[in-house]
Amino acid sequence: MCGILFSIQDRNVEPTDKFAPTWSTLQELNSRRGPSAQDSHSVALSQPNNDSLGPTWSSNIDMTFYGAVLHLRGDHVSRQPHVSPTGNVLLWNGEIFDGIAVDHHENDGRVLTDQLEAISARCYDGPQDHRQDFLNLMATIEGPYAFVYFHAHSQSVYFGRDCLGRRSLLWHKSDQGESTVGLPFILTSTGYSAFRSELLRLEEVPADGIYSLSLASNSPKVVTKHPWVPAQSSSANEPDTMTLPFGRVNSAVPQDSELSVPFPDGLKFDQAHPDVVPPITEAMKEAITGMIEVLGDSVRRRVQDIPRTGLVHDARVGILFSGGLDCLCLAALADRFLPEGEAIDLLNVGFENPRSVKAKAAEEALAQKRLKKKQGVAESSGSTDGGKAKNENTKSVKPDTRFNVPDRTTGYESLAELRKVSPQRHWNFVEVNVPFEEAMAQRSEILERIAPLETVMDLSIAMAFWFASRGIGYIKNDQGELEAYTSQAKVLLSGLGADEQLGGYSRHKDQFTAAGWEGLIHELQLDLDRISTRNLGRDDRIISDHGKEARYPFLSTNVVQFLSKLRVDLKVDLRYPRGVGEKILLRHVARELGFNRASSHWKRAVQFGARTAKMTDSGRSEIGQQVVDRAAE
Structure with a gap:
């Protein structure tokens, strides 16, 4: 379990901007999730001015990654964010129980970082090549997770939750619409209500896919969904998708010959006799x-x-x-x-x-x-002990x-x-x-x-x-x-x-x-x-x-x-x-x-x-x- 927090901000905004107290509060809340260790890492991107970025995007932006760790995997506390020599950064809040081999001496976030590095090293032909290998890797993981991953070569940010949404991830998109992103853009494991902040408008990131945001200078600032799809659907194995690890609920209607026989001889279930059970x-x-x-x-x-x-x-x-x-x-x-x-x-x-x-x-x-009326017993404030002597040396706590x-x-x-x-x-x-x-x-x-x-x-x-x-x-x-x-x-x-x-x-x-x-x-x-x-x-x-x-x-x-x-x-x-x-x-x-x-x-x-x-x-x-x-x- 970890607390992960990520933001993209305009570098030209002064540190005293109204966002600073919000970030500080979010850091404190996420640190409760990970009391074992906390750390942060920043990445600065400078881009040529380009109208396609949108009016709310500066040519100079800062990304800040903050991770708080609860030590539950491996022999030692592994701090995060996980930063690779190639500039890739991973914030990981999850557990890998199957799909990727993790020895009990290892930290799964570090193992996943190494796997991502191996993919990144093979894929320098373009972001599309890296993206599909990345999505395929994430689809193999059995376990709950939420994550943020920055792939430096393609200047892309990936984030999301597992297919069942077993870990929390919230986003703040600066009210730019359903998919358009403004600044500051925030991802966080936990937050606080809009009653306390006019700046922060958090929503849960849907668990219907993994999302990406390209920070390349010639890309519009919109989030793209790479959906989970059922294995038996027509869109399975299409580019930019992930196959669900389970199918839909069995839709077969049981036939009379398949159904168990009701209780025989008119015998009815009684909770006082749980040994009476349906035939198996x-x-x-x-x-x-x-x-x-x-x-x-x-x-x-x-x-x-x-x-x-x-x-x-x-x-x-x-x-x-x-x-x-x-x-x-x-x-x-x-x-x-x-x-x-x-x-x-x-x-x-x-x-x-x-x-x-x-x-x-x-x-x-x-x-x-009603009992006293039935028994004809007058109300009395006295009580009896049933003729049993009390042991004065025995301690007791009144329920x-x-x-x-x-x-x-x-x-x-x-x-x-x-x-x-x-x-x-x-x-x-x-x-x-x-x-x-x-x-x-x-x-x-x-x-x-x-x-x-x-x-x-x-x-x-x-x-x-x-x-x-x-x-x-x-x-x-x-x-x-x-x-x-x-x-x-x-x-x-x-x-x-x-x-x-x-x-x-x-x-x-x-x-x-x-x-x-x-x-x-x-x-x-x-x-x-x-x-x-x-x-x-x-x-x-x-x-x-x-x-x-x-x-x-x-x-x-x-x-x-x-x-x-x-x-x-x-x-x-x-x-x-x-x-x-x-x-x-x-x-x-x-x-x-x-x-x-x-x-x-x-x-x-x-x-x-x-x-x-x-x-x-x-x-x-x-x-x-x-x-x-x-x-x-």
Whole structure:
């Protein structure tokens, strides 16, 4: 994980120009993402005056590259920008897990720089020759990334995100239109909202291709997209394109003969008896085996060889842990590939939500009143201990019911199963408890981190991830007492991508009800197409604010390819009721891993599981800044 920042400026503008404070703020924000090392590099270009450059472009421009590094690859910290003897410059925010060989002693940014140099050395006939080889190289990378690359010979700047958009990259184009670029031109991993700056108008760089900008004197200043295209499309293998590493969602509608037989003899599913499961066909058996293999390999690549910075038993890996199906399977698979004596942190967040606390108190009071009325027992302020003597020497911490959110309950239930399956592992269940006052105090800062997104829903989700990834909370000791604990894990696994590919949302059920298997397939494809714009950039900016890196095993391109090829009913079968049919493949995988109870858990959105939703009286139509402003009044 790194923070990368790049700008093109007019050299004739004085350093005291209004852009200087903006650049300084962006440097500070990006440095949070990379606390291990920070560095910068400048390149000056002088060009003859040429009207084709456009009225906003000077004949003398400066490029500034700034990189902040979080050390997660290689034996030593490798500073960036990576500058080659030929003048090429690379800013790299990514992880190469496959496609290009990277030894665990090496830094992947340095390896990629060497690969780019080899291409550059072969291609001096023109920018087009270099460009296609460059695009082909980037298309081979399996892993999340965002980057900026200056190719000195062709005077071209390339930048972009991976095909799923797993890393954040924002741009400011000086309001020159959809493709035209004015100065200053800025690319940054993170930024802040337009409410704080009239100068900065950031947007997410689309993850639909790699973009280039020619700085040659005879080139108009427009960005050019070099798109990702499906392998089976007519435009595959055309110049200036990259082939997607996975195909479209399998569109085959299952036939009756291929479908599993419903529960026999009228037997109905009961969540209290999770051993009652749908029949498993031979095709499903193969899917289960394949899923465990490909997801396990994805987890292995994401947890192995993480540099150790603390004690030998300290956790290097944390899991954003709601206790749900997705994160539980990731925990079990991570357990297979980490040393036995090493802890794994399970980060479980709960918020004090005054609305929920008040509603729960009223509900409990009403239930108590009804019980007393039924029993004819008069109200009494006294209490009994059931005849059991108290041990005065035993320390205890009274549970704080403010944080008994749904995800806390589910988390402890899944933890119990996890400890049965893997008793030798030291599982740190970290209770991240967020009082209402602290949530409100940090709300404005969190809103800045999700910029340019600004909806109340984005803010609610971001608050849960921001506090969870910070990792400040409590764990229970051997006596069951809560002790203060701060997670030192720099790599956090997330289950994002499971619901989108395996039909875990209620909208999938709606589409299946309305339009059958065809409607469900269409919705799954839509979710995959838009995942970069809905989730990933926001989550990357939020989690990395604490110098942590989110990794998404379900979004390995190898996992996406495997699931895209599967027939739809082997992934999700919504003929069955809730808790059975959605994500049916992953439920079978969970049972295969030993989690019978958790295999029937329902999907619960993080903002409801952690209770960040509706913490105030904000309306759906409000944007996040309006909520923050009202809270401050």
